[in-house]
Amino acid sequence: xxxxxxxxxxxxxxxxxxxxxxxxxxxxxxxxxxxxxxxxxxxxxxxxxxxxxxxxxxxxxxxxxxxxxxxxxxxxxxxxxxxxxxxxxxxxxxxxxxxxxxxxxxxxxxxxxxxxxxxxxxxxxxxxxxxxxxxxxxxxxxxxxxxxxxxxxxxxxxxxxxxxxxxxxxxxxxxxxxxxxxxxxxxxxxxxxxxxxxxxxxxxxxxxxxxxxxxxxxxxxxxxxxxxxxxxxxxxxxxxxxxxxxxxxxxxxxxxxxxxxxxxxxxxxxxxxxxxxxxxxxxxxxxxxxxxxxxxxxxxxxxxxxxxxxxxxxxxxxxxxxx
Ligand code: UDP
Numbered sequence: 001x002x003x004x005x006x007x008x009x010x011x012x013x014x015x016x017x018x019x020x021x022x023x024x025x026x027x028x029x030x031x032x033x034x035x036x037x038x039x040x041x042x043x044x045x046x047x048x049x050x051x052x053x054x055x056x057x058x059x060x061x062x063x064x065x066x067x068x069x070x071x072x073x074x075x076x077x078x079x080x081x082x083x084x085x086x087x088x089x090x091x092x093x094x095x096x097x098x099x100x101x102x103x104x105x106x107x108x109x110x111x112x113x114x115x116x117x118x119x120x121x122x123x124x125x126x127x128x129x130x131x132x133x134x135x136x137x138x139x140x141x142x143x144x145x146x147x148x149x150x151x152x153x154x155x156x157x158x159x160x161x162x163x164x165x166x167x168x169x170x171x172x173x174x175x176x177x178x179x180x181x182x183x184x185x186x187x188x189x190x191x192x193x194x195x196x197x198x199x200x201x202x203x204x205x206x207x208x209x210x211x212x213x214x215x216x217x218x219x220x221x222x223x224x225x226x227x228x229x230x231x232x233x234x235x236x237x238x239x240x241x242x243x244x245x246x247x248x249x250x251x252x253x254x255x256x257x258x259x260x261x262x263x264x265x266x267x268x269x270x271x272x273x274x275x276x277x278x279x280x281x282x283x284x285x286x287x288x289x290x291x292x293x294x295x296x297x298x299x300x301x302x303x304x305x306x307x308x309x310x311x312x313x314x315x316x317x318x319x320x321x322x323x
Contacts, residue, residue: 001240002026004066006051006099007073008044009036012114012170012225014179016070017044019229028064030056031073037182052095057102068110068239069103070232071096074144077187078118078283081140092143097150104158110239111151112232115164115247117221117288119145126255127221127291130166130247138283148247155245163235163243168221168251168290170228172311173318180318181225189258190222190312193265194319197273204273206258208280217258219287221251224305224314234299248299251290252306261308268312 003020007013008029013036020027021043029041032050049056051073060066074092075081081088103111118141119134136142147164154160171190173180181191195201209216231250256264266273295301305311 001067001236002028002065003236004028004030004060004069006030006069006071007036009033009038009040009046010072011181011183012228013070013072014040015174015225016072016229016232017041018174018178019226019233023233028060028066030060035075035183040179040182042178050095051099054098054102057099058105061102061106061108066108068112068236069099069108070112070236071099072114074114076140078138078140079187079281081143082138082282085139088139088143092140093146096147100150100154100160104154104160109160110236111160111162112235112239113147113151113162113164115148115166116141116144117166117168117249117251117290119148119166120288122285123287126287127253127289128249129291130249130294137285151245161239161243162245163239164247165228165231165235166247166249167228168223168249168288170225171222171315172224172226172305173314174226175305175314177317177321180315180322182322189220189261190265190315191319193262193273194269194312194316196275197265197269197271198319204262204275205278206262206275207278207284209277210280211286213257213286215257215259218284219255219257219289221253221255221289222261222308222311223251223290224303224311227303227305230304231295231299231301234301238299243298246298248295249290249292250295250301251292252303253290253292254306255287255289256308264308264312268309269316
């Protein structure tokens with residue numbers, strides 16, 4: 001299959017390219033390199049451009065026969081989306097519509113879309129199933145949910161079939177060290193803890209220890225980036241086999257508190273991790289844990305690296321290789 005990976009120079013996109021190439025697909029990456037890294041795209045063509053450029057999309061879709069698109073080109077910082085909603089709605093919502101419209105014009109009818117657990121907001125029940133009410137509490141999550149709803153309308157009107165994958169906390173790195181997480185600036189817990197363990201960053205700020213959880217810190221479901229990518233492959237195969245549009249949670253179904261993650265980083269790295277406790281960060285739900293049964297049953301997905309220590313150890317290997 002020929003697949004356009006939009007945002008393929010970013011963290012999850014670059015792992016996706018590795019998985020697609022390994023399974024024999026023909027890949028083209030479209031990425032404006034505003035967040036991604038050109039050197040993260042290896043062995044496949046990279047076109048530098050933005051999905052807002054419909055002339056570029058028309059050219060690429062017109063010249064090459066794409067079977068589908070995987071869309072990873074999002075801004076991802078929840079706290080930033082509260083302070084600066086405009087670029088979030090512009091990039092994650094408006095530009096996605098421009099991409100969808102180009103797909104419709106060129107009759108490209110399969111899309112795997114990077115959605116998020118942020119569509120649910122503060123959970124009413126844990127673990128969260130896909131049918132949980134959608135009450136996103138920040139512009140990042142609202143934009144993801146709006147796109148999911150637009151995709152339902154586009155299927156009805158234009159027969160564009162899509163699978164939205166609602167990631168819980170993507171983490172880790174390629175087990176062979178070929179790719180990893182290089183966000184600038186880095187805001188995610190595990191890479192920040194690893195930087196602090198390596199002595200390359202200020203103490204990690206722990207955002208709130210007064211949550212209604214056993215140890216007072218927030219609980220998240222960390223999912224290995226390679227497992228996420230396998231789910232995308234399965235989702236794409238399902239669409240190609242005629243599966244209907246759907247949405248799936250991707251998580252391990254186990255929650256770890258911030259303190260537990262910090263302890264795991266100390267265990268894996270064998271180093272102390274300096275930290276300081278600060279106030280809660282805006283927009284952070286206390287618990288987010290996935291029920292990913294639907295992806296397991298309908299897509300046949302099984303995480304290969306569910307252990308937190310494996311996730312952290314792959315991320316640590318990659319971080320050490322960057323020095
Ligand atoms: N977190 C933290 N300090 C940091 C970054 C994150 O305490 O410097 C906490 C954050 O409040 C959340 C968890 O770690 O409870 C995971 O945050 P991250 O930003 O990695 O992912 P998110 O859950 O926001 O998608």
